Amino acid sequence: MNVTVCVKQIPDPALPGELDPSTNTLKRDGKLILDESDSYGVEMALQLVDAAGGGEVSIISMAPNGEVSGMRTALAMGAAKGVLVSDPELGGSDALTTAKVLAAAAKRLGDADLIIAGTESSDGYTGTVPEQMAEVLGLPSVTFAKSISVEGGTVKVNRQTENGYDEVECSLPVVVSVTAGVVEPRYPSFKGIMAAKSKPVDTVTAADLGVAPVGWSGANQQIVDVAKAPARAAGEIVEDDGEAHLKIVAFLENLKVI
Amino acid sequence: MGINNIWVFAQEANGAPSSNTLELLTKAGALGGSVSAFVVGDASNIAAALGQYGATKVYSTGDLGGQLPGVAGAAAMKAVIDGGDSPDLIMFPQNYEGRDVMSRLSVKLDRTVLTNNVDVAVDGDAVKVTTPVFGGETMVTTTFTGSGPFLAAFRPKSFEAVAGAGGAGEVVSAPVPDLGAAGGAKVTAVHVEESTGPKLDEAAIVVSGGRGLGEKDKFAMVDDLAKILKGAAGASRAIVDAGWVPYSMQVGQTGKVVKPNVYIACGISGATQHMVGMKGSKHIIAINKDQEAPIFGVADLGIVGDVHKVMPKLIEALRGR
Ligand SMILES: Cc1cc2nc3c(=O)[nH]c(=O)nc-3n(C[C@H](O)[C@H](O)[C@H](O)COP(=O)(O)OP(=O)(O)OC[C@H]3O[C@@H](n4cnc5c(N)ncnc54)[C@H](O)[C@@H]3O)c2cc1C
Ligand SMILES: Nc1ncnc2c1ncn2[C@@H]1O[C@H](COP(=O)(O)O)[C@@H](O)[C@H]1O
Secondary structure, eight states: OOEEEEOOEEEOTTSOOOBOTTTOSBOOOSOEEEOHHHHHHHHHHHHHHHHHTSOOEEEEEEOGGGOOHHHHHHHHHTOOEEEEEOOGGGTTOOHHHHHHHHHHHHHHTOOOSEEEEESSOTTTOOOOHHHHHHHHHTOOEEEEEEEEEEETTEEEEEEEETTEEEEEEEESSEEEEEOTTSSOOOOOOHHHHHHHTTSOEEEEOHHHHTOOSOTHHHHOEEEEEEEEOOOOOOOEEEEOSSOHHHHHHHHHHHTTOO | OOSOEEEEEEOEETTEEOHHHHHHHHHHHHTOSEEEEEESSOOTTTHHHHHHTTOSEEEEOOOOTTBOHHHHHHHHHHHHHHTTOOOSEEEEESSHHHHHHHHHHHHHHTOOEEEEESEEEEETTEEEEEEEETTTTEEEEEEEOSOSOEEEEEOTTSSOOOOOSOOOOEEEEOOOOOOGGGGOOEEEEEEEOOOOSSOTTTOSEEEEEOGGGOSGGGHHHHHHHHHHTTOEEEEOHHHHHTTSSOGGGBBSTTSBOOOOSEEEEESOOOOHHHHTTTTTOSEEEEEESOTTOGGGGTOSEEEESOHHHHHHHHHHHHHTO
């Protein structure tokens, strides 16, 4: 079974985010890392290919500046190869354009049995790209997967819902988006990290894939204002001296909720 | 021209329109023009209530028969639009069904989507939406360019729901057309997790626990405190992912948005993705052993202390009353 996984490469979320004052979009010029949201998809794909007893995991990513460091992490975990779409024209692309680009990248790899994405990216969190990609490809999709298994050409998914979960079945090929925490992503081994350095990453532009327009011109949206939100007034901070719970009791009493 | 015709993606929850739906209908009505509700499913239980909140027309696909709402809902909407009844703006809730329908529809219409919004304004032909970024520190306002229908998703509790004097909306059938290969996924079983006490997103008091509780069993302290205060228990994603509590208890960007009178955060660091779900609470109390924890930045009362010491004493003190 061949599985294609979308992996987004993002600025380290541990660093404070910043908007580029000229475009008002998130700055993405530093080193990028593999989005944690996608590490679950990579792990899930590796486990499914293992269980199927054959095939491979490929990864696709759209990123500025020919960035591959996040992709190398996925390759080090065990993915076999990747397609990177990198193009200065892509800056400012909206979710729909991203989905069109990723769909074209998936096609370039050939027909996968299963395409996996994250439920939402850590920095964009539109949560729309996987379902949009499925529609572009004319494929069925199952979003918000908590677990995935494949048996004889049919995928079975437990799909998270507002107050429980649904069991969903679909024949392959299909796009599935996985929620965070579904599996425990493996740490790349030293051997994996070394091997990843020589795994092939096919780098192409949006034009190579025939996707146009991209970037700002394809986005159909324009930022008109950026403002600081009003800050909350500072509260009272107390160190627990063994009696701090009484502070809470008094606070609740004062609000007349007890 | 102008924004004359607005659709609201409408959902049912326990036999009534969901609170998201009523919030969006109210806001849509305030923007002017006519408002229709689009129900992906059978609308018969809720059409009257939707009318009360301003929907003059209620589109209904009828029962989905195991189809997932995303693919079925988008196809049904596209069919109505192709039939000539096209809206200028469609407002979706930022939740599972809303996101999926909007995503599929955006491709069918080749229109951008603007997500995670908390406000909307109409200015002539332009629709502007406002989105918080960096955990709500900065507000970005974006306008759609090109032509409609404009597609926008709004976080729960962005608007107040106010019933009007409208009569029952006229129900219009909007059947799901043949979906072809894209309709291949089928729901074979539905599992509902039972919950007791007030609903998390409606409770006046919410007590939430995070990784600082240390282990699953300690969540009982959160449950106890919530029960004593007649509130609901919530959680950070860290302990939902760890399997301590079900997803339905998650507060934050990917979980529920809560705006209770009192929010008590126990052993929660206050990551931006958690804060966007609870920052709107009237009063916030935090217990965390790290005085640098970001949660203290929004707390009205912050206790720098160990949850294992403070919470049992607090529960004792409240129980004795
Ligand atoms: C795309 C995306 C979406 C997300 N959506 C959500 C969401 O919807 N909701 C959400 O909550 N998170 C969400 N997150 C995750 C979020 O970034 C944080 O990882 C998560 O909120 C952390 O949970 P926590 O505060 O319980 O754990 P931690 O960050 O590990 O914090 C634990 C805290 O407990 C304190 N502590 C430890 N021991 C004690 C003790 N004995 N007594 C008192 N305090 C103690 C520590 O000082 C620390 O501050 C999302 C992340 C991403 C990338
Ligand atoms: N630029 C990208 N490159 C690769 N995958 C992406 C990209 N953007 C989004 N995705 C995929 O789509 C998922 C949802 O992203 P989003 O819609 O931005 O929340 C992510 O978890 C990824 O799997």
